[in-house]
Structures are given as C-alpha cells and as structure tokens.
Amino acid sequence: MKHLTTQVAIIGAGPSGLLLGQLLAKQGVDNVILERVNGEYVLSRIRAGILEQGFVDLVREAGVAERMDREGHVHEGVEFSIENERYRIDLKALTAGKTVMCYGQTEITADLMNARQAAGLPTYYEASNVQLHDVASNEPYVTFSFENEEYRLDCQYIAGCDGFHGVSRKTIPSDLKKEHERVYPFGWLGLLSDTPPVHDELIYAKHSRGFALASQRSETRSRYYLQVPLTDKVEDWSDEAFWDELKKRLPEEVAQNLVTGPSIEKSIAPLRSFVCEPMQYGRLFLVGDAAHIVPPTGAKGLNLAASDVATLYKVLTRAINDGDEACVQQYSEICLRRVWHGERFSWWMTNMMHDFGDVSTYGTDSHTFSRFMDSEFSYYLTSESGKAVIAEQYVGLPYEDPK
Structure with a gap:
C-alpha cells in the first residue's frame, strides 16, 4: 500500500471540491x-x-474569475409570468446594487480544473473504493484504489464534497444525524440547445398547463425547463413536442420570439428538498449536495454549496495556519443557518410556481392550496416590499464569517 500525506483530503472534484481546494491552496x-x-x-x-x-x-477571491468576468452575463433582474401576465423584479435596485451572473456550472468547473492542473495540485480521478476512517479522531485517513494500486492518505481534516450518493454522509453514524426530506410530485424536463435565449433575463412562468422556465448559459446557448409528471420519460418527448409545449406556457409575446433547434442534452430531474443535520462529524465536514439538496426553482443548489465552501475554507485555514482548532466546531451551525434559508426560499418558489394537480398539500385540498398561492402572488409580485423580499433572497443572503 502506498502512503500519502496531506492537510485536507477533499472527496469529490465537482465545483465545490475544486473551489475549496483552490481557496485552501491560496492560503x-x-x-x-x-x-x-x-x-x-x-x-x-x-x-x-x-x-x-x-x-x-x-x-474572484480564488483567482479563477478571468473567463467568468469576460464571458459571464450579469443579470440585474428576473421576470415572473403568471398566466401570461408579466412581473419584473429589479434585483439591482431592490438590493442596493447586487446582481446575479449567468455562467454555467460546467464552465466554472472547467476553469477550476485548469487552475488546479496549472498549479500542479494533486487530483486522483477514477479513484475507486474510497473509504473514510477514524474521522472522529485526531488522525483521520482515507483509503482508495487508483490504477491498480492501494493507497492510504493521512490527513488532518476531510471535506466531503461527493454529493448525495457519496461515501461521506454515509460515514456519519445514523444515530448521530437527522435527515429531513420532502419529495415533490413532479419533475423538470430540461433541454439544452445552441440557440439564442428567448429573453435577456430568466423567466419563471406559471401556467395552467404547468410550470416553465426560460434560462440560459450564454448569448448563444439556452436552457429551458418544463414541469412534467414523474411518470414521464425523456423518450416521450421529442424536441418538437418540447418546443410546442414551451411556447404554450411562456407569455405569448415572448413565445413569438423563441428560436428553436436540436437539443444538445435532454433529461428529467425529480425535485426534492433534503437536509442532513449536523453537517460535520469529528474531522469530517459535509459540503454541498452531500448535506443538502433544494428544488432548482430558486437557483440555490450550487450557491448553497459555495457558501459551505466559504465557511469551511475559513475555519480550516484558521485551524491549520493559526492553530485555532476549536473554530471548526462552528462550521455546521453557520452553514445550516444559511442552508435553511435557502431551503425555505426554494420550497416557497416551488409551491408558488407549480401545479400540484389533485395532490393534497400541507393538509389542504388542491383548490384551497392554489388559492393560498394566488394570495402570495398578489402580495409579493405587486408590492415593493414583497418584491424586495424576493430580490434579497434571489441575489443571496450575506455570508456569515466564523467568530
């Protein structure tokens, strides 16, 4: 068995793991x-x-923002369409200048991969049989197989950035964690195409036929979504059927400008809310989807993972560089405060924008629930204070620094 040593073992090379590695390396x-x-x-x-x-x-703090700042598209607002009636939320005006940026997760990941490779930082792709050991002790370690060799990686801390199905959360004893979950009775059918976006800002559309979202990845690449039953399969939807249905759910004047084309990728994603508490066990820290999942309606999944990374890299830097090991005990508490805000906002957006059909929701019949949501719309989309609440949540609540 080959022996390796490092200060932080990061499980998972998605954007969370790569961003954490980049920020730690800079420190x-x-x-x-x-x-x-x-x-x-x-x-x-x-x-x-x-x-x-x-x-x-x-x-930007990680030093990997050059292409993002050059190619990313800043959005100063977001639009809602309720049965063809349009409402714009002016994010910048309602949040003292804050905005969001359209820049695909794939692009962020590629930029981080390139930066890590250029810096010569070690990454083991196709590492199998990854197992975490003694994470509750002061000497945790990881074993794995790579290119037909067995490895042991000794470390001081472990960051579990390996997603919902990864090994990290499963390492925490079941009697020491509490998992909260809600599964929604529909999914999102997503289509990616090399066509110009139908609108320069996102449009969230609530329609009697179901929810739709007009999103984008760049000035020439679009991403669209339709609410579909969980029983649907991708094979049930031709590109032509997708475009026809999307046109029916978008505002009429917007649908007239829709440019269609062959799909690059098409998939159906189920929607669920999930939180694992706590997000740490000994010297193991859960990051992103390993600890929490949100329905994509509020655009919070990747962003909540980023705030986890922001907290973790700060506490680990203090623990390792300054010897303040006690500060790591703040990680779960700080992260969960923001996670639950993101979960609530995503849950609220999902409830507002989707058709639940005949499904009984929160102890009410579907008609009563729909009336409640109509009341939500009448306040949040027509009053300045209501729009300000949406804007504040959409651009993201401030990060909380460890004490």
Whole structure:
C-alpha cells in the first residue's frame, strides 16, 4: 500500500471540491482531491448557471474569475409570468446594487480544473473504493484504489464534497444525524440547445398547463425547463413536442420570439428538498449536495454549496495556519443557518410556481392550496416590499464569517 500525506483530503472534484481546494491552496494549505469518475464525466454534468453575488465574489477571491468576468452575463433582474401576465423584479435596485451572473456550472468547473492542473495540485480521478476512517479522531485517513494500486492518505481534516450518493454522509453514524426530506410530485424536463435565449433575463412562468422556465448559459446557448409528471420519460418527448409545449406556457409575446433547434442534452430531474443535520462529524465536514439538496426553482443548489465552501475554507485555514482548532466546531451551525434559508426560499418558489394537480398539500385540498398561492402572488409580485423580499433572497443572503 502506498502512503500519502496531506492537510485536507477533499472527496469529490465537482465545483465545490475544486473551489475549496483552490481557496485552501491560496492560503498555503495542502490538499488532495479524490474523484470516483474521470474529468470528462465531471464536465458532462449539466447543472445550474445562475451565480449569486457572493459566489461570484468567492470565485474572484480564488483567482479563477478571468473567463467568468469576460464571458459571464450579469443579470440585474428576473421576470415572473403568471398566466401570461408579466412581473419584473429589479434585483439591482431592490438590493442596493447586487446582481446575479449567468455562467454555467460546467464552465466554472472547467476553469477550476485548469487552475488546479496549472498549479500542479494533486487530483486522483477514477479513484475507486474510497473509504473514510477514524474521522472522529485526531488522525483521520482515507483509503482508495487508483490504477491498480492501494493507497492510504493521512490527513488532518476531510471535506466531503461527493454529493448525495457519496461515501461521506454515509460515514456519519445514523444515530448521530437527522435527515429531513420532502419529495415533490413532479419533475423538470430540461433541454439544452445552441440557440439564442428567448429573453435577456430568466423567466419563471406559471401556467395552467404547468410550470416553465426560460434560462440560459450564454448569448448563444439556452436552457429551458418544463414541469412534467414523474411518470414521464425523456423518450416521450421529442424536441418538437418540447418546443410546442414551451411556447404554450411562456407569455405569448415572448413565445413569438423563441428560436428553436436540436437539443444538445435532454433529461428529467425529480425535485426534492433534503437536509442532513449536523453537517460535520469529528474531522469530517459535509459540503454541498452531500448535506443538502433544494428544488432548482430558486437557483440555490450550487450557491448553497459555495457558501459551505466559504465557511469551511475559513475555519480550516484558521485551524491549520493559526492553530485555532476549536473554530471548526462552528462550521455546521453557520452553514445550516444559511442552508435553511435557502431551503425555505426554494420550497416557497416551488409551491408558488407549480401545479400540484389533485395532490393534497400541507393538509389542504388542491383548490384551497392554489388559492393560498394566488394570495402570495398578489402580495409579493405587486408590492415593493414583497418584491424586495424576493430580490434579497434571489441575489443571496450575506455570508456569515466564523467568530
């Protein structure tokens, strides 16, 4: 067995793990990343594209913002369409200048991969049989297989950035964690195409036929979503059927400008809310999807992972460089405060924008629930104070620094 040593072992080479590694390296903290798949597969994952102001600032702090600042599209507002009636939320005006940026998760990941490779920081792709050991002790370690060799990686701390199905959360004893989950009775059918976006800002559309979202990745690449039953399969939807249905759900004057084309990627994602408490166990810290999942309606998934990274790199830097090991005990508490805000906002947006059909929701029949949501709309989309609440949440709540 080959022996390796580092200060922080990072499990997972998605954007969370790579961003954490980059920030730690800038502070002189050694780290090694282990990833179960190859880099090409990581980059093939089609995910979020709306970055909160705090995430944008964090990428700049990591020194990997050159292409993002050059190619990313700043959005100063977001639009809601309710049965063809349009409402714009002026994010910049309502949040004292804060905005969001449209820049795909795949692009962020590629930039971070390139920066890590250029810096010569160690990453083991296609590492199999990854197991975490003695994480509750002062001497945790990780074992894994790589290129037909067995490895032991000794470290001071472990960051679990390996997603919902990864090994990290499973390492925490079941009697020491509490998991909260809600599964929604529908999914999102997403289509990616090399066509210009139908609008220069995102449009969230509530329609009697179901929810739709007009999003984008760049000035020439668009991402669209339709609410579909969980029983639907991608094969049920031709490109032509998707475009036809999207036109019916978008505002009429917007649909007239829709440019269609062949799909690059099409997939159906189920929606759920999930939180694991606590987010740390001994010297193991859960980051991003390993600890929490949100429905994508509020554009919070990747952004919550980024705020986890912001907190973790600060406490680990203090623990390792300054000897303040006690500060790491703040991690879970700080992260969960922001996580629950993001979960609530995503849950609220999902409830407001989707058709729940005949499903009984929160102890009420579907008609009563729909009336409650109509009341929500009448306040939040027509009053300045209501729009300010949406804007503050959408651009992202401030990051909380450890004490």
